[in-house]
Amino acid sequence: MTNRLLLAAGLGCLFCKLPVLAQSSTNSLARNADAITTLLSEPVDFCGESLPVDQPAVTHRWRRMLSRQAALASSLVVLKRRAQAVFPLIEPILKQYRIPSDFKYLPLLESAVTNRAVSRRGAAGFWQLMPHTAQSLGLRVSGRTDERFNLQKATHAACRYIRQLYQQLGSWMLTASAYNAGPSYIQQLSRQHPDTHPMALPYRAAETKAYLYQAVAVKELITRPEAYRDHLSNQHFAMLTSQIPATLSLIEQQAILASLASQETAPPALGSPAFVTDSTLAVVLLTDEEDEVPAPSTVAEHIPSTVTAHPAVDAIGPGRLATRSLSEGPLSEGQLCVFQVIQPLTLNGWTFAVGDLIHAHVELINTTSGQVFLRTDRLITAQTQETIPLRMIATGEPHHPGVPLPPRLDGWGLNWEVL
Numbered sequence: 001m002t003n004r005l006l007l008a009a010g011l012g013c014l015f016c017k018l019p020v021l022a023q024s025s026t027n028s029l030a031r032n033a034d035a036i037t038t039l040l041s042e043p044v045d046f047c048g049e050s051l052p053v054d055q056p057a058v059t060h061r062w063r064r065m066l067s068r069q070a071a072l073a074s075s076l077v078v079l080k081r082r083a084q085a086v087f088p089l090i091e092p093i094l095k096q097y098r099i100p101s102d103f104k105y106l107p108l109l110e111s112a113v114t115n116r117a118v119s120r121r122g123a124a125g126f127w128q129l130m131p132h133t134a135q136s137l138g139l140r141v142s143g144r145t146d147e148r149f150n151l152q153k154a155t156h157a158a159c160r161y162i163r164q165l166y167q168q169l170g171s172w173m174l175t176a177s178a179y180n181a182g183p184s185y186i187q188q189l190s191r192q193h194p195d196t197h198p199m200a201l202p203y204r205a206a207e208t209k210a211y212l213y214q215a216v217a218v219k220e221l222i223t224r225p226e227a228y229r230d231h232l233s234n235q236h237f238a239m240l241t242s243q244i245p246a247t248l249s250l251i252e253q254q255a256i257l258a259s260l261a262s263q264e265t266a267p268p269a270l271g272s273p274a275f276v277t278d279s280t281l282a283v284v285l286l287t288d289e290e291d292e293v294p295a296p297s298t299v300a301e302h303i304p305s306t307v308t309a310h311p312a313v314d315a316i317g318p319g320r321l322a323t324r325s326l327s328e329g330p331l332s333e334g335q336l337c338v339f340q341v342i343q344p345l346t347l348n349g350w351t352f353a354v355g356d357l358i359h360a361h362v363e364l365i366n367t368t369s370g371q372v373f374l375r376t377d378r379l380i381t382a383q384t385q386e387t388i389p390l391r392m393i394a395t396g397e398p399h400h401p402g403v404p405l406p407p408r409l410d411g412w413g414l415n416w417e418v419l
Contacts, residue, residue, distance in 0.1 A: 044216060046172065046173055046216050046219070047100035048100065049173045055197065057200065058199050065210060065213040065217050066231060069217040070217075070231035070232055071361075072334060072335065073232055073233065074236065074332050075335075075336065076236075078112075079108050079113060079218070080240065083104075083222070090104055090107075090126075093155045094155075097159035099163065099166075102172075103162060106127075106176060109215060110128040111126050113126070114126070124146065126155070127154050127155065129148050129154060129161075134147070137158075165178045171190075171198055173198035174186055176212055177198060181203070185204075189201050189202070199212055199213065206387075207387065222240065225240035225241050319347045320398065320416060321341065321358075322341070322413070323339035324339060325337060325339050325340075325411060326339065327409050331365065331372065331405070332362065333365050334361065335361070336359060337359075337360050338357055338360075339414060340358070341354055341356040342413075352379075356379055356380065361377060363375055365405070370405050371405070372404075373394070374394040375391070375393050377390065391418065394414050395417050396415075
C-alpha cells in the first residue's frame with residue numbers, strides 16, 4: 001500500500017540560488033520560485049525531519065507534488081472533513097506509543113479515512129493492514145472475525161508496527177517509507193546510501209518515490225492552506241480554511257460512522273450487491289510522473305516471478321476502451337476520477353480485463369460547449385494490483401477528444417482511445 005514533506009517563507013529566495021534544472025529555463029524556475037514566496041516562516045517537515053532545501057532535485061520534486069496535490073483539493077476537502085471526526089480518536093493512541101502525530105496523515109493516503117476500505121490485495125481497515133501483518137501484531141483475522149475493522153484495536157496494532165519499524169530504521173521518514181514499501185527493502189537501500197536524505201533515496205517504485213512527498217503535501221495543504229494560497233482556487237481555499245466542516249454526504253457519514261464503530265466483521269465483497277462505493281475511490285496515491293515509462297523487460301525485473309509482466313501501455317493501437325465511473329460528487333477541473341473497465345478488450349497485444357481500474361484527471365471543463373476533457377494517468381490491474389502507466393484520452397466519438405458533461409459522475413460511462 002503505500003509515504004510524506006517541508007518549506008519556508010524565504011524559500012523562494014533559496015530556490016533562486018539553486019542550479020537551474022536541465023529541463024527548465026531560468027525564467028521558468030524563477031516563476032516557480034515566485035509562486036511560493038508567500039509560504040510561512042516555519043520549515044516544512046515530517047515528524048521533525050525537514051525537507052532538505054539545499055538539494056535541487058528534492059525541492060523540484062516537492063514543488064511538483066505540491067502543485068499536483070493542490071490540483072486535487074476537492075479530495076483534500078473530503079479528507080479534512082473525515083479526519084476531523086477520526087483524528088481525535090487516534091491521536092492519543094499515537095501519543096501513547098511515542099509516535100509523532102504526523103503519522104495520522106498516512107491513513108489519509110492508505111484508506112482515505114474510511115475504516116471499511118478493502119484493497120484487492122487483501123489489505124483492510126483504516127490502516128490498510130495485510131492479514132499476515134495484522135495477525136503478527138496480535139489481531140484476529142478469520143472468516144467471521146477481522147479486528148482490522150475495529151478502529152481502536154487496529155490503531156494499536158499499527159502503532160506497534162510503526163514502533164518496530166522506527167527501532168529498525170532510526171528515522172521517522174524512513175519508517176513512513178517502510179510502511180509503504182516494506183522494512184527490508186528500505187533498510188537495504190538506506191545502508192547502501194548512508195549519507196542520502198530519506199527523500200532523496202533512489203527508490204525503485206514511482207509510488208514509493210512519491211509517498212513521503214504526498215503525505216507531507218496533504219498535511220501542509222490541510223493544516224496550512226494559507227501558506228499555499230497561490231496553488232488553490234478560491235473555493236478550495238475557503239473550504240480548507242473553514243473551521244466548520246461542510247455538510248457531509250450520507251455516504252461519507254456512513255463511512256465515518258463505520259470508522260468510529262467497533263465492527264470486527266468483514267464488509268461485503270467488492271462487486272457484491274451489498275457493496276457500496278464512495279468517494280474514497282477518488283483519493284489515490286500519486287506516483288512520480290517524471291519517471292520514464294519502463295520497457296517491458298525493465299518492468300519484469302521488478303515483478304515477482306509468480307506474476308506475469310505486462311507491457312507498458314503507452315502506444316495502444318486503434319480501438320476504444322469502455323469504462324464506467326466509480327467516483328461520485330460534482331465534477332471539477334484537476335479532479336482525479338476512477339473508472340472501471342466494463343468490457344474485456346485486447347489492443348495491440350495488451351488485454352484489458354473487466355474490473356481493471358483506470359485513474360484519470362479532468363483536464364478542462366468548457367461550460368460554453370458543455371464539453372469535458374479527460375486524460376488517463378495509470379491502470380491498476382484487477383488480478384495482480386499492478387500499476388501500469390497509461391496514456392489515453394476520453395472521446396465522445398472516435399478520434400474526437402472531449403465528451404459531454406455528465407448529469408452525474410456516479411456510473412458515468414466513458415470510452416477511451418489513444419490519438
